[in-house]
Amino acid sequence: MQHNDVDDIGVYVDNISQYLLDIDASDEKLGQLMDGLTVRKVVTDYLRYFVVFALKRLQVHINVVKNEHFQEFVDEEFIDEDIKTIGYCLVCPTDRQEFMKDCFIEAGIIEEFEAVYRLSFVIEAVAIAHCQLSRDRNETGIQNNQDYFVLDVGDISIGIAKVHTASTESLSTVTGISDDITQGSINLDIKFEDYLTENLTALNLDNSLINQFVQTFSKKMKYEFNMYAPTQIAISQDDIDGNPIGFTYEDLDRIVLKPFIESIAKFVSKANETRGHSRDKGKLKYHRSIIEHSLGMVSSGAVSSILNAYKSQTPFSLYNKHRFSFSDRRLSLPEIVSEESTNDNDGNDAYDLIVGIDFGSCFSGCSYVQLKDKNGKPVGTKKIKTIKTGWPGGHLNNFGKTPTLLVYEKNRKPKYWSEEAKLVAKRRKNSILGNFKLFLCSKYLENTDDLEKLQEQGGVLDDGTPKNKVDVVRIIADYLKFLKNHVVEYIVTKEMVESFTFYNRSKLLKKYKIKYVITVPAMWNSVARNSMVKAAVEATLIEKNEVDQLLIISEPEAAALFCMKRRTEYFEKEDEKLNDTNFIVCDAGGGTVDLVTFNLQLNKEEGDTPTTKQMIFQIGDGVGDICGSTCLDVGFQNYLREFYKSFGVDVDKENAFLDDVMNDFVKNYKLGFMPNLQGNSYYDINLPGNGIRNFTSNSTYSMTNANRTLKMKNQVMKEKIFDPVVDRIFYLIDDQLNQAKKVDRRIDAILMVGGFSQSRYLQQRIKDRYKGVCHVNFPTEGVEAISYGAVSYALNPRTISRTTATQSLGLEVQAPFEKILPDSSKRRVKGPNGDWNFEKDRIEYFVKRGQILKGEQQTVYQKDAYVLYPNAAVIGTYIHCTLPRVMQK
Structure with a gap:
């Protein structure tokens, strides 16, 4: 519902978080709208509806529905019972966290005794810091082993978090330094309103006109303010007598913006001094970066902050005991199934042909090798051949490859491809689609200018849908299906001497078992490669349950093999x-x-x-x-x-x-x-x-x-x-x-x-x-x-x-140190000159042959020296030992 939909049937309350700034004043204002209405009631009622709605949305989320571990949650009935297995993290100023905890309890979302472990709080600066750490560092520019301040300027509060970066998100640390609920951007409205009230007589205004001024400033000026034309009128309206009164950008900067920014600067300086960073008095040298706010940034960062709070986030095994981060969870491991490896010529024995596809941005090509004859018998000489002729629009194409082009009909079905697509598009004035491979490249997707240039060259359909990755997969699949059918028909006709007709074409296209190899740019990441696999499945190159049979090789690697x-x-x-x-x-x-x-x-x-x-x-x-x-x-x-x-x-x-x-x-x-x-x-x-x-x-x-x-x-x-x-x-x-x-x-x-x-x-x-x-x-x-x-x-x-x-993928596992290891009785190990007795084992580790350890231990192993550890076993080039002591001869 919108404000005008309510009329006199109820009270419309919006911008609820702003009521948290001054709860007493807000209670008075809400009470004037409706007897008994308070900030606590509004927030509690909102949370009661919002959380249930959010959980219902979560129940039907595809990633949850398909995950076997969440079936109990997916089947849960939302009647009077809440979900006890869900924890909440609320992004909230420090001064209002107790108040919000009471609202959560009063809304029936959690019980009071559960609050300590089911409800957590972070300030917005901390949440944003965690969100930035979780993103690709090529995008954020965050460097390893550096200190960063994250300054968050919200509606009702501002806050600062300090980040010390390490090689991974989980090893980095985020510390909330301070926040202030009195210095949010709502103060811009308040400062402007205070100025108008103080000068009410001189400006010839009344309270209703002041409210109009403030509302106009808040909606049209607050977030779009600039000083490109300082003397230009920024905001104006009539006074009580109908005479125009206005404020220039310069006026608003002096009255509102400049004092607000100066207060933020003092807040940052104070935080900097309290953290021991003020080396040059009054001279703070920072690399400044404006983070573009996205819809899920704060809530995503809140989740990350909770995940990062657990020292060990992954199930692991220690002394054959399986541990889990949460005390009430135990990991059930799948039964180990042993498989016998077979040497079947790299799996090629099951195939009649191997087809290599060079899927290019402008042109695509194909080579193949025949493994079996028409009767299924292995061929003697395996000669790789390249298809250079016979492409659609044949006599016009002397390049040896075929254009990567598509034309769609009005019903969104692919109709023409290759050189034929170009001819049809020119004759019928159809929209031709090309260069769509580039939309799987992350570098291209990050550059808006390149996207626009691509579109100008026929890089997208009329409605622009290929900008969505799912649609790009569909487009590539449509092209690959044309290519595959043409290539199979060419090879089967030439090598298997089959004759295609209208009636047997579909059968012949499926008759022979073909292994496909697709080349991709070396710069493609795993996401782009995965999209190519999806396209191959949609194009029927492989079945969905055979994705491991599709080979992918980078284009430079393929070229090296050719050379x-x-x-x-x-x-x-x-x-x-x-x-x-x-x-x-x-x-x-x-x-x-x-x-x-x-x-x-x-x-x-x-x-x-x-x-x-x-x-x-x-x-x-x-x-x-x-x-x-x-x-x-x-x-x-x-x-x-x-x-x-x-x-x-x-x-x-x-x-x-x-x-x-x-x-x-x-x-x-x-x-x-x-x-x-x-x-x-x-x-x-x-x-x-x-x-x-x-x-x-x-x-x-x-x-x-x-x-x-x-x-x-x-x-x-x-x-x-x-x-x-x-x-x-x-x-x-x-x-x-x-x-x-x-x-x-x-x-x-x-x-x-x-x-x-x-x-x-x-x-x-x-x-x-x-x-x-x-x-x-x-x-x-x-x-x-x-x-x-x-x-x-x-x-x-x-x-x-x-x-x-x-x-590179890394895993950090942190576990309590246990001094006593299994099988730690005194043992005798025979050395080169007799038997040696050793004391109780205390610690277990691996040392590489020839390696020198520094610190508490001296040289552990020297080249050409005989080293023996208590309870040691040589494993390949490593020595497995259980005592931090070396006996050497």
Whole structure:
């Protein structure tokens, strides 16, 4: 209900939390509205309804419904019984926590004796601090081992929390320093009202006009105040006699804003001094950051603050006893089931074909290998083949890959794909969908400008739904389904000699068992990869219960495997000299550019006899950025937009207006561009329609052909379109070279693969920049490298023996120290010269051979020395011991 819906049938009470500022005054105000109405009654009634409503919402939350541990809660009836297994954390100023506890009890949410363990409180600054700690530190900018102040300015209070950051959220500490219920932003309204009341006669106002002024200030000015035009009237209305009276921004700053901000500054300074941080009197040097408030920030932080209060949050095992953080919980562990490992050629024996899919932002490709013939018998020679022809729109596509494009019908069903989608969209003026792969990249999603540019290129449907990740999964699934059906039909027809008809097509598409391998950018995180798996399930590449059968490999890894087949040529080394070769793979595609450094080694047989079996190891951290060839399209389109804008033409409303021009750029200029050293050559850009009618000779642009052809300088094309993108690629390559330099690692070669690597200008710039640094090669088959390498990986995953983890998961377990361990009686351990007796065991730990421990213990193990621990057992390269004492010979 809204305020006007109530009329005279009841009392409408809103902004309830503001009544907590002055409870006595609020009781008086509420009592005037309705006899017997108090702040306690309003808050209690609200909590009574709100908590039940929240729990009902929680009961149907998908994550709760699907979790077997919450079935009792999901089935609970909300009648007169409350849920005893739920704890609450209330974000509340310190001075009102006792009052709110009484309201919780009076509302029947908890019993009085339960309050100590079922109801917790935090101030808002503490909650926000915990929320920030729980977020990705790439987003928050929080650094390890630093101290931060979190200042929260709320409606009725302000508060400060101190954060000391550690490597993880659970190891970091948050301390509430202080809060003040008298200094919230409601004081802005109060200060303005006080000023108007004090000057009531001079301003010719009455109480009702003062209330109007304050309400207008609170609704329209309070949170949008600025000093861009200090002397401009900010707020005005008529006085008692109907004469206008107004306040400038400068007036409001002097009367209201400046005193309020000064009071906050004093509050911060005082907190800083009490925490021992005031080293330079009056000079506080801070890195300041404004946290954008989100809907769930405070409540989420409140939950985190409670979770962090438990020293041990995870079930663990100690001496075969399973412990749990909560005293009333015991963990029941699942029964251990042993499985026998089988060697079945990496699981390929169950498949007829392996298909590698290079799903790209602009183009997608496919390679495959046949494992069995039409009758199910294993084939002799397993030869990897790449599909280069037969794509939709065949004779128009000589790239060897197919465009990643879709066209939907009005009923939201996918209708056309690939080159055919482009032809249909042009003929029928349909909206074409492309570049949707980029929406799974976190870097792209964080950049609003890039999203808008993507949309301009046909990156979303008319209603913008693909901005939602779920819809992007659906779109990718629709495209993959088209691709899969086409590829299967192509392979089955060519290799299995099957004949497709209208009646048997559906059956043949399902007849053969196929293992799929999909390549993804190295910069993708686990969320993006998981979305790709979901899309593969929706596209029917795999069944939902077979997700472990889908292989995913990064594009640079796949490219590295491809390059190994021509290793002598690409690295300019003989086979016998290839061992310990370090090389950078730069996969420059349409949307992203990914780089990873690898080490190529020749595997060793027994006795360290060199062989020709190659193994590659990722070394260092991979890097990536959205600086593929699509960025050239964006740069060129922006150039045309600025050109038209200079003549008063807005092309943003007519994207199709530039379609032919953009197609001409992609087809004729993008890959073949090379700057003219003379600097006076031009590119002819044929404009649509009648060109520019109001062109004047004093323009910075040049035109011919009755102003229908724009002459773009070769140097402008280089500096505005190509160089910004190429420079970003240089930054990525330099990053890999610098990583190697820091550890004195030699880089032998840079291998450029992907569609963008075929750009003549990019090739020339890279050759010039890294001449003398290392060998640079551009494989002519670079376009097919990714899908080929994906199939190679499925045939022999062990070729890639190690990668660098992009994410690390750590677990802290804290448990009470127990001095007495099981089986701690005195034992005799036979040493090299006889028997030694040892006292009672006290502590248990592992020490690595050759390791030196410092502190209370001296050298524990020295190279070539014989060390014996009481009750010690050698486990691999570790010694397991139970006494902090060493006997050594």
